Amino acid sequence: MSATPAPFSSPELSLAKSGVKALYLQAAALAAFEVSPASPEVIADLVDQGFALANRRPSAVASVLKLIAATLEIAEERGDHMLHEGNVEAAKQKVCPIYPFGSQPIGA
Numbered sequence: 001m002s003a004t005p006a007p008f009s010s011p012e013l014s015l016a017k018s019g020v021k022a023l024y025l026q027a028a029a030l031a032a033f034e035v036s037p038a039s040p041e042v043i044a045d046l047v048d049q050g051f052a053l054a055n056r057r058p059s060a061v062a063s064v065l066k067l068i069a070a071t072l073e074i075a076e077e078r079g080d081h082m083l084h085e086g087n088v089e090a091a092k093q094k095v096c097p098i099y100p101f102g103s104q105p106i107g108a
Helices: 010-030 039-051 057-078 085-095
Strands: none
Touching: 010 039, 010 057, 039 057, 039 085, 057 085
């Protein structure tokens, strides 16, 4: 059995935020959505808050991917052509609580 990784360090958290913003922007581009200037920051803020104490990294990353997917789905359902802060917030409401955004991982 391997040791549980420690929560993200400050440099790792900064890298995680940048990586998640890049994933969000790439997903938006693949789905043919434009992106408002502030919506990637909303995702980064969620990562900053949730990942700061996350010690189940695979679960945390999977949850971010679910959040991004839900954001795209909600924008499509609404007929939006641009992802904005409201799409991210609605996605958060749809998928949360999921670890590390307000819930513990299964088996914790």
